[in-house]
Amino acid sequence: MRGPVRAVHEVVSGITPADPLERRHQNDALAWLETTDDIFRRAKPATPDQHLVSYVVLVDPEDGSTLLVNHLISGLWLPPGGHVEPDEHPADAADREAREELGIEPVFAHPSRQPFFVTVTRTVGDAPSHTDVSLWFLLVGRRGLALTPEQREFTEVRWWTTEQVQADAAGRFDPHYQRFLAKLRDHEFPQFQPG
Numbered sequence: 001m002r003g004p005v006r007a008v009h010e011v012v013s014g015i016t017p018a019d020p021l022e023r024r025h026q027n028d029a030l031a032w033l034e035t036t037d038d039i040f041r042r043a044k045p046a047t048p049d050q051h052l053v054s055y056v057v058l059v060d061p062e063d064g065s066t067l068l069v070n071h072l073i074s075g076l077w078l079p080p081g082g083h084v085e086p087d088e089h090p091a092d093a094a095d096r097e098a099r100e101e102l103g104i105e106p107v108f109a110h111p112s113r114q115p116f117f118v119t120v121t122r123t124v125g126d127a128p129s130h131t132d133v134s135l136w137f138l139l140v141g142r143r144g145l146a147l148t149p150e151q152r153e154f155t156e157v158r159w160w161t162t163e164q165v166q167a168d169a170a171g172r173f174d175p176h177y178q179r180f181l182a183k184l185r186d187h188e189f190p191q192f193q194p195g
Contacts, residue, residue, distance in 0.1 A: 002037045004087040008052065009033045011090055011135065015118050018183035021176075025120045029133045039133070040086040046123075046130035053134040054093040055081035057116075057180070058102070058141040059109065064184070065143060065161045068173070069101070069154035074125040077160070077173050079136065080150075090115065094137040102157075103148025109138035117183060119176045136180060 017023040058067035080101040084093040091113035098106035117136035
């Protein structure tokens with residue numbers, strides 16, 4: 001296992017799953033990492049067919065609301081983020097994506113920049129379908145935070161309370177977003193106390 005892949009394996013191993021599906025996704029991701037060094041997207045849109053993604057979920061500790069973007073290709077409300085570059089550490093990708101897509105100086109909720117959640121998902125939308133192994137990183141922010149959103153990848157940026165997400169059509173969000181929110185309610189972090 002090459003050094004960058006070993007580092008990703010350690011990061012994925014460090015996630016504490018909240019439910020059986022997250023445990024299965026973690027195990028699937030670890031098994032994948034143990035069988036290939038080809039884990040980073042090398043060519044758009046989807047080479048290799050399965051590759052690593054870093055999501056950044058900006059959370060307001062006052063009310064637990066989260067910032068989502070209306071993604072052009074998928075047609076879903078998703079956390080900002082993107083593909084991890086070849087040999088890039090996933091936390092560095094999360095930092096980079098927060099700067100590029102939101103124009104912010106990221107403040108990680110976990111001091112070690114450990115991801116909070118892991119999913120393995122087949123994509124939807126107009127682009128060729130592929131499998132994203134997504135690491136979800138928590139960032140701390142406030143609803144009034146000045147943003148400079150990236151306009152090429154999404155049409156809208158919006159803060160959502162947990163109640164608004166639950167009241168809206170489930171098909172409009174990442175298929176694992178409700179589970180992510182449930183895990184968020186049950187955990188505390190050094191710089192973040194859920195609302």
